[in-house]
Amino acid sequence: xxxxxxxxxxxxxxxxxxxxxxxxxxxxxxxxxxxSPFFFLFAVFGLYPxxxxxxxxxxQWDGLTSPKWVGLQNFTTLLRDEQFYRAIWNTILIGxxxxxxxxxxxxxxxxxxxxxxxxxxxxxxxxxxxxxITPMVVIAFVFFILFSTETGLVNYLYTGALGLxxxxxxGVPWLQNGTWAKITVSxxxxxxxxxxxxxxxxxxxxxxxxxxxxxxxxxxxxxxxQMRYLTIPMMKPTFIFITIMSLIGTVYMFDEVFVLTNxxxxxxxxxxxxxxxxxSFQDFRFGYASAAAYSVALVVFVMSLVIFRVGKKGE
Amino acid sequence: xVPTILLVGLLVxxxxxxxxxxxxxxxxxxxxxxxxxxxxxxxxxxxxGVSEEFExxxxxxxxxxxxxxSNLQTxxxxxxSAGSGIPDVSQLQEREAAKYTRxxxxxxxxxxxxxxxxxxxxxxxxxxxxxxxMYALPWDVGPCAVYYxxxxxxxxxxxxxxxxxxxxFVAMGVxxxxxxxxxxxxxxLSEANLIEMLQxxxxxxxxxxxxxxxxxxxxxxxxxxxxxxxxxMLDTGINADLTPYSPEWEASYQTDNVxxxxxxxxxxxxxxxxxxxxxxxxxxxxxPAFEKGGIRTSNLGGSVLIIPRESEVAEEAWSFIxxxxxxxxxxxxxxxxxxxxxxxxxxxxxxxxxxxxxxFADQAVNKVFAQDFEKLPxxxxxxxxxxxxxxxxxxxxxxxxxxxDNGAYLRxxxxxxxxxxxxxxxxxxxxxxxxxxxxxxxxxxx
Numbered sequence: 001x002x003x004x005x006x007x008x009x010x011x012x013x014x015x016x017x018x019x020x021x022x023x024x025x026x027x028x029x030x031x032x033x034x035x036s037p038f039f040f041l042f043a044v045f046g047l048y049p050x051x052x053x054x055x056x057x058x059x060q061w062d063g064l065t066s067p068k069w070v071g072l073q074n075f076t077t078l079l080r081d082e083q084f085y086r087a088i089w090n091t092i093l094i095g096x097x098x099x100x101x102x103x104x105x106x107x108x109x110x111x112x113x114x115x116x117x118x119x120x121x122x123x124x125x126x127x128x129x130x131x132x133i134t135p136m137v138v139i140a141f142v143f144f145i146l147f148s149t150e151t152g153l154v155n156y157l158y159t160g161a162l163g164l165x166x167x168x169x170x171g172v173p174w175l176q177n178g179t180w181a182k183i184t185v186s187x188x189x190x191x192x193x194x195x196x197x198x199x200x201x202x203x204x205x206x207x208x209x210x211x212x213x214x215x216x217x218x219x220x221x222x223x224x225x226q227m228r229y230l231t232i233p234m235m236k237p238t239f240i241f242i243t244i245m246s247l248i249g250t251v252y253m254f255d256e257v258f259v260l261t262n263x264x265x266x267x268x269x270x271x272x273x274x275x276x277x278x279x280s281f282q283d284f285r286f287g288y289a290s291a292a293a294y295s296v297a298l299v300v301f302v303m304s305l306v307i308f309r310v311g312k313k314g315e
Numbered sequence: 316x317v318p319t320i321l322l323v324g325l326l327v328x329x330x331x332x333x334x335x336x337x338x339x340x341x342x343x344x345x346x347x348x349x350x351x352x353x354x355x356x357x358x359x360x361x362x363x364g365v366s367e368e369f370e371x372x373x374x375x376x377x378x379x380x381x382x383x384x385s386n387l388q389t390x391x392x393x394x395x396s397a398g399s400g401i402p403d404v405s406q407l408q409e410r411e412a413a414k415y416t417r418x419x420x421x422x423x424x425x426x427x428x429x430x431x432x433x434x435x436x437x438x439x440x441x442x443x444x445x446x447x448x449m450y451a452l453p454w455d456v457g458p459c460a461v462y463y464x465x466x467x468x469x470x471x472x473x474x475x476x477x478x479x480x481x482x483x484f485v486a487m488g489v490x491x492x493x494x495x496x497x498x499x500x501x502x503x504l505s506e507a508n509l510i511e512m513l514q515x516x517x518x519x520x521x522x523x524x525x526x527x528x529x530x531x532x533x534x535x536x537x538x539x540x541x542x543x544x545x546x547x548m549l550d551t552g553i554n555a556d557l558t559p560y561s562p563e564w565e566a567s568y569q570t571d572n573v574x575x576x577x578x579x580x581x582x583x584x585x586x587x588x589x590x591x592x593x594x595x596x597x598x599x600x601x602x603p604a605f606e607k608g609g610i611r612t613s614n615l616g617g618s619v620l621i622i623p624r625e626s627e628v629a630e631e632a633w634s635f636i637x638x639x640x641x642x643x644x645x646x647x648x649x650x651x652x653x654x655x656x657x658x659x660x661x662x663x664x665x666x667x668x669x670x671x672x673x674x675f676a677d678q679a680v681n682k683v684f685a686q687d688f689e690k691l692p693x694x695x696x697x698x699x700x701x702x703x704x705x706x707x708x709x710x711x712x713x714x715x716x717x718x719x720d721n722g723a724y725l726r727x728x729x730x731x732x733x734x735x736x737x738x739x740x741x742x743x744x745x746x747x748x749x750x751x752x753x754x755x756x757x758x759x760x761x
Contacts, residue, residue, distance in 0.1 A: 062698070063396040064418035073737075080734050083705065150562045176507070176558060265507065266709050281389045283701050284414060 178268030204238030488553030
């Protein structure tokens, strides 16, 4: 799919075109003019911050006094920073907790809402997608109320249900205990991002040509076999895309934890995104934060490549 | 054609409307110079109150109090860094002042403020000084004492006023627990959240994280003593396992499970709100001392005011904060109206401190909070204070749960912190020797 799109957007080479690069550029100047806004904006808001942050990773800078060159010291400090490792570990745990259920749910919803017989499909799709566009502050407020240990609806239902079975149980400390807080954050992530991933999966499913299913039906494949041998293999590029996007999203996630737990209790839900914020905008360690950002970006890049390669295998 | 005109019109209108508030804000009333002040919550309201009187005395000035949210610090950093949108005065947490005073981006207040030196709490004054120059002015402070439930102590026949030291406090806690059959605990203290108690006790005992040279002095005799006390509180089981300010904590104000709450003066607002029927049955006694005759106070929280260097009305800004903070009337008004406890020692003699509070069974509690406060030891904050807090706050729970040795724990944190913020760590032996030296030469040696 990617290569098709790329092929279409590359202008076909004119067979008779001659002259130096400069002449060609002059000849096509109007086109360059039309695409220039992107490059201008990219240079200002993309490239410049990228390079500036690379420079920052080699200095000590508090944003107020002049930067002090320290070479690679930020990176060596990072390697010995317990806080950094804990942030990374929290990120991994939250990723492991929320990604599988979110992925499966998104797929199930996508399959269901792709069926012809489902009524009001547009409505259901919008409803499932809604959390992705709801402001985080509103969500956090509702989650606070739902997951309060003493007065929350979740614990009320939980203890109530156990009470019916004759079991006296204390409420779950959803936001007070480190492990539970990670789970609460993961629940929020599943709730918030399932719809978004469902939409991507829906698009992927609708990209599978209908005649393939026709052919499969004629060949006598059952619905299950169609799913197993047709839908899932054809969805592979979508799955890879979602996995990589979720990886990036989890590592740089910020507002969910910032608003719901502010990284607490202790630092149990401080993920990498929040760690960066704390280092830079609370502790004024911009150089150090840049070094951390560059190191992790490198790891994320390599991991994305690995996921991509593994996903491509067997095609 | 009409739709196009309509669209253009709407666009222009939208742009104008977007900018209108800024145009409106930027312009002070005609003929007046504006002093913009950034502050938060009730502190902002306190300044608003004082600003009216100030404006009456200075008709050429317009004090604009910008009540900023909790991220004031980040916004101030960005404004200072960008060099635009900078206020003329800003509030800062006392513990975070050091991060700004060393930057050279604040107005040097030394010449203006020095005449008031003797009148302010020294520990807070010290937090405003960097390399001998003053870059901030103390505003409000958070003296600590022990809030207690009179009815509990009466019921079990104990008198909290006989408590002089922390040892007495723990002993009474054990007694209270026994007499009540284990029902009543002396104080709330949760293994999951020990950092506030550590801060309070550390400051009272003259412990520090950093010394004036910026070295890490965490593993000191003072701090080991603090941890030993906290372990004693946990081991004797005189504590109730309550997370500070959680709903359970607030609910405990009305129950018989917890007898007292060592806390700062500003906690009184939340206490009064949550106390319900128990209003009028409370009391406050001074913090127990570490040794007999030791100081019976500590501090938690408090803030300062700064003037950014870029302010074009620095002199006017100073005259406003001088009016608010360096006069007994200004400080008392802010205390009375919004509960900001004065950093100005001379204010403690004001009759307001003798006023009886019906909530505390007509006890004049402010006198208790003011006791010994001018003797409060200084905390050296440095720019890395937040980092130190993070390291301590996170590891204290493990210290409690694994019953780690106090010295080993402090040394471990000191070393981890030293690696992170690249600072020298002073070993225990050196600090112990130093302390013996100071004990002989008198307590005023920092």
